[in-house]
Amino acid sequence: MASPDDKSLDGDDPPDSPSSNALEPAMTMQSVGYSMHMYPFPSHMLPQQQLPRSKRRQVKNACTNCQKACKKCDDARPCLRCVKYGVSEECIDSQRKERKKGVKRGPYKKRDGKDRAGSSVDQADVTSQDLAVSNSGPPPGSGSPPLVAPFMPIPGYFAQYPPAHLMKPMENGLYPQYLPVSQHMQLSSHGGGPEAEPGGYPPPHQYYPAFVPFGPPPVYPFISRHDGQVPQNYMIFPMHPKVGGLNDLTSEGQGWDEEAEEGSDKAS
DNA sequence: GTTATCGGACCTTCAAACTG
């Protein structure tokens, strides 16, 4: 089951999807309220073997439609997916079942640095070792990818934005803040394609932060919902209905971000 | 080419188990 819907309607804008419509890039990424984790360098400039990735963020409660479709939802109601499908009125939070109590669990095994002998060797040394990018590690995706990203997210640097060439400042009145990697730097879509990530995780982005020396601060139009509410963090970038320009400037499509834990909402 | 389906990896939540 190819996930074409990912690239089109279900619009989960997967890594290989050049975001065929304006909603896509903006919605998926920020929709969930998280920023993306981005790589400061193109994939080929990184140690290919251990492309680190941050955790995937999920919404606390997907709407019934997205849940049914096993697709990415967002916190707003109606969610963008439902809006795209024109079923905004059917966008309602799915019902969560209550966790059952009284379940006995048996003794725990300690794993505070000590005593992790024999048990889980994986999660302990991740920090130091993975950070030290070694070439001997297992291919990403084959095992458990590093949980710690060697790169810190660059504030204000969002790779999900569409290529600059699609955002014509003068024509749309928008000012692109991210420019596509120069031709020679682009990910050569050589065998493997845009999402040739072994781990199946978001490939490095092809956009580089760029300072826009001209024009006033960009004013991005927000997606307006039928109910008048504006999805937070959503931004629409005017662009051609069909992207296809720079080979495959994949617009990346997940929400990867290490973001500080959004203060666990629940107080114990 | 598109959209629909869904297996399963990944993530979050939170009670039980544990500790001081």
Add this chain to the structure above:
DNA sequence: AGTTTGAAGGTCCGATAACA
């Protein structure tokens, strides 16, 4: 009381099937 553990329950990636 607080902290840690770890499994239940959840989201959604990404592969595949079906269709136009």
